[in-house]
Amino acid sequence: MMTHTESAMTHAEPVEREAWPALPLDAWEDTRDTLHMWTQVVGKVRMALTPRVNHWWNTPLYVNPRGLTTGSIPYGTRTFQIDFDFVDHRLRILDSLGGARMLALRPMTVARFHEDVMDLLRSLGIHAPVWTMPVEVLNPIPFEKDTEHAAYDAEYAQRFWRALLQADRVLNAFRCGFVGKCSPVHFFWGSFDLAVTRFSGRAAPPHPGGVPNLADWVTREAYSHEVSSAGWWPGGGAVRDPAFYAYMYPEPQGYADVKVGPAAAYYDTGMREFILPYPAVRTAEDPDGAILEFLRTTYEGGASLARWDREALEAR
Numbered sequence: 001m002m003t004h005t006e007s008a009m010t011h012a013e014p015v016e017r018e019a020w021p022a023l024p025l026d027a028w029e030d031t032r033d034t035l036h037m038w039t040q041v042v043g044k045v046r047m048a049l050t051p052r053v054n055h056w057w058n059t060p061l062y063v064n065p066r067g068l069t070t071g072s073i074p075y076g077t078r079t080f081q082i083d084f085d086f087v088d089h090r091l092r093i094l095d096s097l098g099g100a101r102m103l104a105l106r107p108m109t110v111a112r113f114h115e116d117v118m119d120l121l122r123s124l125g126i127h128a129p130v131w132t133m134p135v136e137v138l139n140p141i142p143f144e145k146d147t148e149h150a151a152y153d154a155e156y157a158q159r160f161w162r163a164l165l166q167a168d169r170v171l172n173a174f175r176c177g178f179v180g181k182c183s184p185v186h187f188f189w190g191s192f193d194l195a196v197t198r199f200s201g202r203a204a205p206p207h208p209g210g211v212p213n214l215a216d217w218v219t220r221e222a223y224s225h226e227v228s229s230a231g232w233w234p235g236g237g238a239v240r241d242p243a244f245y246a247y248m249y250p251e252p253q254g255y256a257d258v259k260v261g262p263a264a265a266y267y268d269t270g271m272r273e274f275i276l277p278y279p280a281v282r283t284a285e286d287p288d289g290a291i292l293e294f295l296r297t298t299y300e301g302g303a304s305l306a307r308w309d310r311e312a313l314e315a316r
Contacts, residue, residue, distance in 0.1 A: 017162060018162075019162070019166055019287075020162075020163065020166055020278075020281065020282035020287055021159040021162050021163060021282075022159070022279075022282070023156070023159050023160060023163055023234065023235075023241070023242050023278065024241055025234065025235040025236060025240055025241050025242070027156060028153050028156035028157075028159075028160070029236075030149075030151035030153075031151045031152055031153040031156050031157055032156075032160070032192075032234055032236070033149050033151070034110065034149040034150060034151045034152060035152075035157060035160070036137070036149075036189070036192045037110040037113075037134060037143065037146060037149050038084075038110065038113050039061060039068065039084070039187075039189040039192070040134050040135070040143075040189050040190070041110070041113060041114050041117055041130075041143055042061070042070060042082050042084070042091075042117065042189070043059060043060070043061060043070075043189035043190075044128075044130040044131065044132075045070070045073070045082065045117075045121070045128040045130060046058070046059060046061075046070040046071075046073055046082075047059040047130075048128050048129055048130050049073050049074065049075060049128055050073055050074065051074075054221075054224075055183065055197075055221065055222050055223075055224070056218070056221065056222055057183060057184070057186070059188075059189075060184075060186035060187050060188050060189065061084075061186070061187040061189060062184070062185075062186055062187065063161075063164050063165055063168040063185075063187060063194070064083070065165075066083070066085045066086065066087045066088075066161075067083060067084040067085045067086040067087070067161050068083070068084045068086075068161070068164075068187060069081055069082070069083045069084070070082045070083075075095075075126055078095055078096045078097055079095065079096045080093060080094060080095035080096065080099075080124065080126060081093070081094055082117075084105070084161075085105075086105075086157050086158045086160070086161035087158070089104065089105040089106070089154050089157070089158075090102050090103065090104060090105060091103040091104075091105060091117070093117075093120055093121065093124065095124055095126070099124045101120040101123060101124060103116050103117065103120060105152055105154070105157070106152055107150055107151060107152045108150055108152070109146060109147045109148075109149065109150040110141070110143055110146035110147075110148075110149045110150070111143065111144050111145060111146050111147055113143075114132065114143035114144055114146075115144070132144055133213065134213065135190045135213050135214050136190035136191050136211055136212055136213065136214050137212060137213060138212050138213075140212075140213050160234060163232070163234070163242065163278070164187070164194055164232070166287075167194050167231075167232035167244070167291075168185055168194060170288050170291045170292065170295075171185045171194065171196045171230070171231065171232070171295075172185050172196075173288075173292065174196065174230070174291075174292060174295045174296070175196050176315070177314060177315050178198050178313060178314060178315065179312075179313060179314065179315050180198065180199060180200070180201060180312070180313035180314075181198075181199040181201065182196065182197065182198050182199065183195070183196055183197040183198075184196070190214065191233070192233060192234065193231050193232065193233030193234075193245075194231045194232045194233070195229055195230070195231035196229070196230060196231060197227050197228070197229040197230075198227065198228045198229070198299065198313075199225050199226065199227055200225070200226040200227075200228075200303070200306065200308045200309070200313070201225070201226075201309075201313075202225065202226045203224065203225055203226070204223055204224060204225050204226045204227070204249060204250055205250055206220050207219045207220045207222070207223040207249065223249050226248075226249065226250065226306065226308075227248065227249050228246070228247075228248050228298075228299050228302055228303060228308075229246070229247055229248070229249070230244070230245065230246040230247075230294075230295050230298065230299070231244070231245060232244050232245070232278070233245065235278075238268065238270050238271055239268065239271065239275055239277075241277065241278060241279060242277075242278035242279075243275050243276060243277050243278050244275070244276040244278065244281065244291060244294055244295075245271075245273045245274065245275055245276075246273060246274045246294065246295065246298035246299070246302075247271075247272060247273040247274065248302040248306065250306075251272060251302075252302060252305035252306040253305070254305050255267075255301070255302050255305055256269065256272075258274075258297070258298070258301030258302065258305070259297070259301065260274055260294065260297040260298050260301060261293040261294065261297050262276070262280070262284070262290045262293050262294065264276060264277055264280035264290075265294050265297075265298075274294070274298045276290070276291070276294040
């Protein structure tokens with residue numbers, strides 16, 4: 001286990017990289033699955049130690065200039081944060097008393113990662129009681145017993161972050177056009193996706209639940225009010241490769257028939273979401289414009305069908 005305090009920052013010359021990197025799931029699925037579990041370990045620390053916020057907004061991670069971060073977590077009269085650095089491939093824990101710990105990101109089991117992270121926290125005097133069962137996945141393995149997921153391809157981990165960085169930037173630009181209640185752009189470690197959610201202000205019918213290894217009451221709190229949600233995820237299941245997505249809850253009648261753009265976008269009847277494939281975005285002449293068109297048309301079509309008070313909710 002690497003538990004030494006990092007003594008110096010790396011001063012490397014910046015290297016120009018492709019803004020929208022190729023990210024075919026077949027090339028890094030094992031790493032994706034391991035990272036999913038590692039982010040759950042870290043995310044559960046944040047969830048255990050922060051006051052609960054509506055719709056579980058106290059639990060996600062956030063994209064930053066080097067990877068993903070918990071942001072500040074209170075612990076008594078001090079604070080700390082945990083960062084995934086996908087540039088230098090380090091996990092860093094920093095606290096407000098000047099403490100710092102580092103763990104190299106390299107191929108290792110989830111069990112080892114979980115043990116090392118908890119040891120590093122304890123070395124700073126931080127005790128985080130977490131439920132070690134993963135959520136929102138089929139066939140979950142408790143963190144301390146998971147020796148199955150152990151891959152880390154540094155190149156693809158960094159590509160994943162670089163795609164998140166661009167998606168975060170564009171989703172934040174889209175977020176600015178709404179003056180009603182709206183979530184931050186945040187990374188949910190359960191579903192392993194980046195999301196932003198707009199609210200109509202009206203209560204929603206109880207969500208049916210049924211998310212794997214997630215209590216229905218948790219989902220019902222997340223969807224207690226009408227939403228139009230959009231985001232990006234790295235692929236898997238019915239939609240194999242990365243994609244932008246958009247959906248509404250509850251879904252208004254006729255939503256599947258809304259005319260949306262750009263041309264590559266489509267409605268997936270199984271997922272009940274609009275999908276814009278990431279490969280179509282990264283090869284577009286104007287990737288930002290394609291994403292913003294998708295976000296705008298899926299929101300406007302759904303909000304109009306659901307009779308949201310768009311005049312009051314949208315920036316003029």
